[in-house]
Amino acid sequence: MEKIAVQSEFTRQTIYAYFKNREELLLILFLKESLKRWVYLEKATEDWDTSVKKLEMFGMSYWEYYRKIPNYLDLALYYDNYGIPYKSMRKAILKEFYEPNIRAKTFFHNIFIQGQKDGSIRDDINVEFSLSYFCISLRAVLKEVIYLKYMKKEYFF
Numbered sequence: 001m002e003k004i005a006v007q008s009e010f011t012r013q014t015i016y017a018y019f020k021n022r023e024e025l026l027l028i029l030f031l032k033e034s035l036k037r038w039v040y041l042e043k044a045t046e047d048w049d050t051s052v053k054k055l056e057m058f059g060m061s062y063w064e065y066y067r068k069i070p071n072y073l074d075l076a077l078y079y080d081n082y083g084i085p086y087k088s089m090r091k092a093i094l095k096e097f098y099e100p101n102i103r104a105k106t107f108f109h110n111i112f113i114q115g116q117k118d119g120s121i122r123d124d125i126n127v128e129f130s131l132s133y134f135c136i137s138l139r140a141v142l143k144e145v146i147y148l149k150y151m152k153k154e155y156f157f
Contacts, residue, residue, distance in 0.1 A: 001025075023085045024093055030075050031093075034100050037065055037072065042107065051115030058111075059138065063156060066142060077143055105131065 001022055005012045019025040044061035045054040066073040086094065108131045115121030145156045 020090055021088055023088050024090065026075070027084065027089060027093060027097060030072075030079065031097050031100070033069070033072050033075075037069075038100055038103065038107075040065055045111075050118060050120055051111045052120040054111050054114075055134075059157065062138060063142065063153075066146065070146070073142070073146065076139065080139065104135075108134065 001012050001015060004025070005015055008015070015025070019028065041058055041061050044057045048054045048057055084094075084097070089097075109127060112121055112127045112130060116123045116125075116127070141151075141156050145151045145153055
């Protein structure tokens with residue numbers, strides 16, 4: 001917190017007036033970047049008609065975003081591995097954090113349902129399970145390609 005205070009030219013006391021603790025500050029930073037990321041990703045998919053093309057463009061934009069802002073991937077993977085410290089967060093912060101996640105779930109749900117209707121996604125799959133597997137797999141493969149580098153970029157695509 002001292003480093004943050006020095007770089008932001010605020011005192012630690014001022015920072016603590018806005019944030020309960022380090023974890024809350026980190027979650028807010030993650031949330032703010034998440035909102036920017038979603039605008040970027042939604043924009044990348046809006047001009048495409050088919051669900052498969054939307055998912056393809058989402059994947060390409062997802063890759064590009066994390067390549068441009070690798071620290072965001074670091075933070076996302078941190079939360080994937082260690083979870084959100086819910087007990088140390090104010091309820092208003094958690095509510096603000098959940099809203100983009102609900103937006104993301106709705107976004108993918110609509111794409112998968114559209115795909116089932118247009119025949120590009122099988123109509124016998126469970127959409128809720130598929131959404132989870134799609135999102136988890138996307139980030140896991142991205143991590144393997146970007147950090148571990150034993151898989152080629154083409155593997156992600």
